[in-house]
Amino acid sequence: MGDRDRPAISGFHRVRALMVPLAACGACRLHAAHYCGIKWVKSNGHESPAANVTKVGAKMRRTAVRHYISPFLIGLVVWIAAAAGGRAGEEGKIHSCAGAGRWFPADAAELRGKANAWIDAAQAPPVEGRVRALVVPHAGYDYSGPTAAAAYRLLRGQKYSRVILLAISHSTPIRGVSVLDVAGYQTPLGIAQVDREVVRCLLKNKSFATVEAAHRTEHSDENQIPFLQCALGNDFKLVSLLVGQVGGEDDPEAAARNYAALAGAIRPWIDAQTLLVASSDFTHYGEPYGFVPFRRDAI
Numbered sequence: 001m002g003d004r005d006r007p008a009i010s011g012f013h014r015v016r017a018l019m020v021p022l023a024a025c026g027a028c029r030l031h032a033a034h035y036c037g038i039k040w041v042k043s044n045g046h047e048s049p050a051a052n053v054t055k056v057g058a059k060m061r062r063t064a065v066r067h068y069i070s071p072f073l074i075g076l077v078v079w080i081a082a083a084a085g086g087r088a089g090e091e092g093k094i095h096s097c098a099g100a101g102r103w104f105p106a107d108a109a110e111l112r113g114k115a116n117a118w119i120d121a122a123q124a125p126p127v128e129g130r131v132r133a134l135v136v137p138h139a140g141y142d143y144s145g146p147t148a149a150a151a152y153r154l155l156r157g158q159k160y161s162r163v164i165l166l167a168i169s170h171s172t173p174i175r176g177v178s179v180l181d182v183a184g185y186q187t188p189l190g191i192a193q194v195d196r197e198v199v200r201c202l203l204k205n206k207s208f209a210t211v212e213a214a215h216r217t218e219h220s221d222e223n224q225i226p227f228l229q230c231a232l233g234n235d236f237k238l239v240s241l242l243v244g245q246v247g248g249e250d251d252p253e254a255a256a257r258n259y260a261a262l263a264g265a266i267r268p269w270i271d272a273q274t275l276l277v278a279s280s281d282f283t284h285y286g287e288p289y290g291f292v293p294f295r296r297d298a299i
Contacts, residue, residue, distance in 0.1 A: 118149030174244025
């Protein structure tokens, strides 16, 4: 019988259909007999019920179901429901916003007001044609907000169906690229929906994985999202990639091959309706980074 020919029955009834016959098994009959008050006697070296056992067979099965199968069945159904709920929860999981109140305002009106004011005031150079990619800083808004706004001003009046965001991890080492398979990213301005088709396809590539710890408090991607929401609304779908070490650090040719392989995995998803955003501070300077270009002016 093919799947189309089978009657549609609920998960609960499927489980019940599988479990109820167990009431007739030997172990269940033994326990059911105990609860039915049936006396068992030795016969030919084996335990067997008294002659009237057939008269209470139905009662034994009912008792077995009630005392042994039913609790197990209930537990199994609850577990299945919980598992199904867990899957549904994962399907609808939203990445919480860690940076609100730290890297940018937590109040939606204040955040939107600041970002839009910076975008309006930005002196962005004119660009011919459609913007395909941006390189944007990811420091706190009070420090890099006006500079980031100069990039996002170029998006005014344009529409994109997808934004691929290339960022980094400040907290957790990553080998390859980490991407979250979630429904969206929460910000004070709403939820930026994730392009899960792209995410799930990339996760089939051995260079891509999910390192949840790296995303938990990461600001290099999160700081870009409110600006994207102000410039584009919430009409785009997001693919946020945290790029780590790809191997070949001591071998430039190997590194070039590895980066080319990553680019090859992403390239099929870049079309005329896709914006590529690289989140970078360009440089970190100071003693902890071994780079102090302004030592003479340092206090």
